[in-house]
Amino acid sequence: MRDGVNLIWRRLGDDYVVFNESSGQTYVPHPLSEWVLREIEVSEKTLGSLADQLVQDAELDPEVAEYRVREVLDEFNTMGLIEPGHKFD
C-alpha cells in the first residue's frame, strides 16, 4: 500500500464499501479484492505470499491464485493504491 493512502471501510449488508480519503475515490470490492486490500493494508505483502496464502486458505490451484492476485494488484495499481514495485515481487 502506498504511503498516505487512508482507507475508510463501511459495512453495507454483507458487503463492504471503501473510501480512499486521499484521492476521493470510492471502491466497492468483490470478495477477493476485499481480502487482498485488507492484507496489504495491514502490512507489505508480495504477490507470491498472497498467492500462497490463497492456495492454503481457499485451496485454489497455485497458477489460478497467482493469476487472480496479479489481476487484483494490477487494478489497485491503476487506482494508485499501491507502489508500482509491488507488482513484480
Added chain:
Amino acid sequence: MNYPKSQDRTKAGRALATSQTLLTALKTPHRVTEFSLDEWSLLIRQAQRTKLLSRIAEQSKEHGTFDQLPFKVADTLQGALYMGSNNRRMIDWEIKSIQRALVEVDTPIVLLKGGAYVVAGLPAANGRIANDIDIMVPEPKLLAVEAALLAQGWSEIKFSDYDQRYYRKWSHELPPLRHEMRKTVVDVHHTILPRTSRLKPDTDKLWQHAVDVPGTGVKTLGPQDMVLHSSAHLFQDGEVSFAIRDLVDLVDLLRHFGAEPGFWDGLVDRAYEHQLQRPLYYTLRYGQMLLDLEVPDVAAQAIAAAAPAKPLANMMDRIMPRVLLPDDPNMPSITRGHAASLLYLRSHWLRMPPWLLAGHLTTKAVMQLYASYLQWREEEELEEEDTEEEEAY
C-alpha cells in the same frame, strides 16, 4: 513609488468603490462581522466571480468569525469550504500521481504556481481553487516525461494540428495532457515564459535556486523566483481580467517569505537578472495600492526605476485595478470591458516577438487599438461625470 497616493485615490479610487467590501474582507478578515446582508450579497457574488469565495470562507474559519455570520451567509460559505478542501485533496493526489508516474524517468520536477503553494504548505494555498498542475523539468527530459505520462493514463487533449505545432515550436510547453480516468490536466514546462517572449528569464538560475520540499521528492522554485514567476504570469503572460486572486496569492507569498531575512534585499536584483523587473514593479505597486502590501523602503526605491514611462504608467494605474477587480454584478460596466480588451491585446503583444507580430498586426490594427483606447478614455470620463452628478444629488 512614483506617484503620490492622493492622486491615485481620485482616479482609481472611485472606480474601485464597488470592490470595497471585497478588498476589506481580504485585507482585514476579522471585519466581516460588520457587514450588512447587502454587503455580504455583493461580496459573495464578486468573490464567486473572482474565485475567492473559498478563501474568504477559510479566512472566516481561521479568524473565528464563521459562527457569528448570518445563517445563509454561513451556509453559502460552507459550500465554498467543501469545494476548497475537495480541490486541495485533488491537487495533493494529482501531484503524488504525477510523481509516481515519473519515478522511472530520473528527472527533477519543479512544481509551479498553485501546485507549489499546496505542496509547500504555503498560506497562498488556503482556499485556492486550481484546475491544472504545472510542472517544470529540464529541457532534455521533456520527451521522456511526455512518454512516461502517455504510457500511464494521460493523453493529449485534442487541438487542431496548427495549435499542436504552435505549442511545440513556439510555446514553452508540451501540449497539456489530460488523465483519462481522473480528467485532471498537467502542463509540462521547461522554462517559465514562452520561448517566443521578449523576456528571457534565466532558466539555469531557476534550477540553481530550486528548493526541495522535504518528504515529497519534488521541488519548488526558490522564494524570490516563485514571486517573480507568479508576477510574470499575472502581468505578462496571462489573463488579467478578474485576476485579483493572483495578486492576492502574490501578496501572500511576499508576506510569508518577506519574514525571512535576505528575501527583500535580493528581490529586485533577482528580477533584473531574469528581466522580470517590470512585472515585479506592477506586483508591488498594485499589491500596495489594493491590498496594503508593505514594501520595505530599500526595495521600493530599487524598483522605482523599473516603472514604465509616465503616460503608460498613468494608463496602467487607471486600467489595471479596474480590470483586476470585479464590477457591480447589478450594473456591469461597459468601459471595464474595453479596458479588459486593451490589456488582453497587450498580453498577446508581449507574448510574441516583433518579427512574429509583424505577420499579425497591421498599421490599421494598431490604429484601431489606439482609437479604442481614446474611446475608452472618453467613456470613462463620461461615467465619472454621471457618478459625480449622482453624488451631488
Added chain:
Amino acid sequence: MNVGNLNPDTFAQTLASTGITVRCGPFVTRIISELPELTAPIQLLYSEFPIIEDSLVDFHVRVKAKSGLSHRLRSHITFTLDREEAFFPFHRSLALPLFEWGMNWCVYGNAHQFEMIHGAAVQRGKQTLMMPGVSGAGKSTLCAALVSRGWRLLSDELAIWRPGEDVILPLARPISLKNYSIELMKSFAPNETFGPYFGNTAKGALAHMRAPRESVRKMDEPSAPTHIIFPRYTAGSGPELEAVSKRDAFVRLSEYALNYPVHGKEGFNSLVDMIEKCDCYDFRYSILDDAIRAFDELS
C-alpha cells in the same frame, strides 16, 4: 405575499424590472425577465411560493432575448446566472422549459453545501421515499401520480441533504412530465394544475404539473428517507417490488449523485448512513393505480 397574490400586470412589470424573489426550500432566487412568454406560466406554477424581501439571494437569474445575430427578431433567449450562461441559447418558444432547467442547473452547479442526487422524493406518514433516476425512466410520472394521491412532494428532480444530516430538504418545485406521461397524468389527476404544453423540445414533449399547495406549505419540513426505490416503467408489467442489496443500492445511487466526491469522508459516511436506514427496492410497473396501491402497502 405569495407569487399568485400579485395582480398579473404588477407581476409582469416587477418581473421585468427589479425582479421577483422567491424561496423554494433553502434556495432564494431573484428572477428578472421581460419575456411575456414567461410571466403567466411562472405565476401559475409558482403561485403558492412566498415572495421574499430582505434575504440573501442565492441565485440572481435572468432570462432574456439574446442580442446579436437575431437582433431584430430577438428569436433566441438565454438563461444566465450572474451573467454566466447556462446551456446555449434556446428558441424563445421554449422559455419555460429553459427556465426550469436553468433553475435546476443553478442548484446542482453551485449548492455544494448539500449532497445532491438526481431523483425524486415524496413523503406520507412515516414513509419517505427516495426515487433516484434521471428523466425518462418513469420517476417523474410516478412521482406526479403519488403526489396527486396524497403524498407530499419534496422534489421531483433533486434530492438534497446536508452532509452529516439524514433529512432530505424539500424544494417543491414543478414536476416535469414528458411525452405520453402528460396525457396520462391529465386524465389520472384532472384536478391538478398543469402548465403549458411544449411539443418539440430536444427531449420530446414537455409539460409541468404544479406542486400541491400542501407540499409548498411544508417546504420547510425536511424528512429522513425510509425507502430507496428505483422505478422503471415496464410495459405490460404488474407492480413488482424486488429487494435490492444495500451494497447494490449504494453503487446505483452513486451513479445518480451530482456532486458526490466533493464532501470527502463526510459525504461518503453520510451516503452510507442513509442507505443503512433504508429498505431498498427495484420497482417495475405499467399501470399507475397498481403503483399507488403497491406504495400504499409499503411499511
